[in-house]
Amino acid sequence: EEAHYLKAVKINVDKNVNGGTLFIERSDGSGAQPAIEGISGLWCVFDRDGDRVLQVTVLARGDTEHTSELQSSIEGWPAEAPQPTNRRYRYAAVTRSWRIRN
Known part of the structure; x- marks a missing residue:
């Protein structure tokens, strides 16, 4: 027997907060909370x-x-994602993938 605990969150990046901050909004009604500073972009493809x-x-x-x-x-x-305008910083990109079955 298997049990699964599924959580839904909304993730966004606000470039006006500390040069870019990733916010996570959980489905519990607590509102968007800052999670990681230094995030310049988020690109999703499905x-x-x-x-x-x-x-x-x-x-x-x-x-x-x-x-x-x-x-x-x-x-x-x-290349199709919005490019950062200030190239005087060092940038790194990380990609992860998930198969959505339903």
């Missing part, structure tokens, strides 16, 4: 008619602003 995989990419930004541009491109950040 192929509903294909293999039904949800792919989420998070773009994180370093704390130090340098005097010149550090990266002309960001490895792992999709």
Whole structure:
């Protein structure tokens, strides 16, 4: 016998809070709470008619602003996603995927 505990959350990034902050809003009515600072972007892709995989990419930004541009491109950040305008920070992108069965 298996038991599953499923939680629903809403995630968004507010670029006006500390240079970018990821907020999580749980379904318990507690409101949006700041979770991680330094998040510059969130890109989600879901192929509903294909293999039904949800792919989420998070773009994180370093704390130090340098005097010149550090990266002309960001490895792992999709070209079709909005690009950061200030390239004097170091950026890193992380992607995770989940198969949605229903």
